[in-house]
Amino acid sequence: MTALTRTLVPGFRIRNSWIVPLLIAGACVFLVIGSLQSSLFAQQTVSGLANGGIYASLAVALVLIYRATEVINFAQGGLATVTTYVAWQLIDWGLTYWLAFAATLGIAFVGGMLVELVAIRPVERRGNVLTIVIASIGLLILAEGAVGWIWGAQVKFMPSAFPARVFHVGGVAFSFQDIGTIGVSIAAVFVLWLFFRFTKVGLAMRAAAVRPAAARLVGIRVSWMLSLGWGLAAVLGAVSGLMAAASPSVLLQPSMMDGILIYAFAAAVLGGLESPAGAVVGGLSIGVILNLLPTYVDWVAPALLLPVAFVVMLVVLLVKPSGLFGRTRVRKV
């Protein structure tokens, strides 16, 4: 056990539980002051937050499934790609963007549940965590292959949800694209939080995730809760994929989510893997870091961003494996 308090300056002690909030508050102050000082910094921060929103929603999807089954779901990116193509197809058939968006979320939900039923449940019944991970990697490959087979490997054009204009606040130009992406991703995660916090099914899902055996004894159908979790995770993945496809830096192609999946892993690890709030903070942090670094540090070329994400993961796992928001579980025997 580490001591509950540590001394930074003699006579001035801070508690361990304050370190993470202080760190986050410090980062926020840094970003705000930087943004007030320089309009380039402000723009880069906001578009970093937009990318971060994309990573955050995929990271929360990973966390959802990790909490329920202790499995890192590698298929999450592949499922997101499939749903993004579904949205493209719907728009191509003439649906308006937001109608296609809503329909895609519905399809993602049902699709996610079906994938759990068909591909994961049979493996889970006889296997261990490793078997499920391997099945999820297989699903990732299958999903990307299927997308290439159905829609072709060439890049498609996805219309954006938001007007391609900018607006000015105090001399700084912000794009509707960035603000919209931040808004939609955060809203998706927030709605999910409300669901878990305030509905009976959400409560049952949390109970099933933390204590499956006890959950069965009060009548909760735990296996259905797992399917439901996969459905919700797929919805978040779809939000992430749709927002990514709308962003100018991501092209709609079968491998579109590969890089984003890595950033989402980094975000989830940074947040502590068990904490949705941690995944959001992790996602936004990774987005901002990856945007500001190449802007201000000359030798960090855009090609180095993926390694940076790996470095973040490595540092977190070495220094604080439970991440920013992870906590050791309360367990009385």
Add this chain to the structure above:
Amino acid sequence: MAPLLALRDVDARYGPIHALHGITLTVDEGEIVALLGANGAGKTTTLRAISGTVRRSGSLEFAGRSLGRCGPEAVARLGIAHVPEGRGTFSELTVWENLRLGAYIRRGSLDADVARVLEYFPWIEGRRTQQAGTLSGGEQQMLALARAVMQRPRLLLLDEPSLGLAPLVVGEIFRIVKELNSREGATVLLVEQNARISLASSDRAYVLEVGRVAVDGPSAELAANESIRRSYLGY
């Protein structure tokens, strides 16, 4: 009248280990029945066999329906609340959320049930938002009992409610179980190591020995019979 619960020749095994060798017992509506016996006699396994958390065979009938093919979720939905060994508290969730989960299988308002539970456990009122894992052992046991009451069960299975608790707390828990029985007619099947207190608070008792029923009868008679007390109950 047919008993509420009837087990006939029930076997159960954990993998290769044969834990129950043909248990036969009945519980009538409104009774408190105690299951006694040494460690490893199969008391806990008998409760698990009823609630479907262990593989079992033989005939298990509850209110005229067979439990044989029911998993734990289905057994709970038939009206059996199982408070397992180690309490089965959702320690990561709040006290209030634990109570809500007790009533998971029912629809509609919980107000009446909450009021009822608070009559038995008034301390819960002020602790609603506390994380259940931070309660004391006795409070967690009472919370598990309160959660079971929220379920409005026809049969309550209690596994070692006295485990690891101070005598004063144990007395309080048994007082509440008796009150639930006398005021609401709750039917209880109780597993206990503490033979003295469970014989004092039950109507009938079964003494198990290596997966079989060795002795059974009215609790008062078992408690009065010196040779049974010596050879099986150890006091």
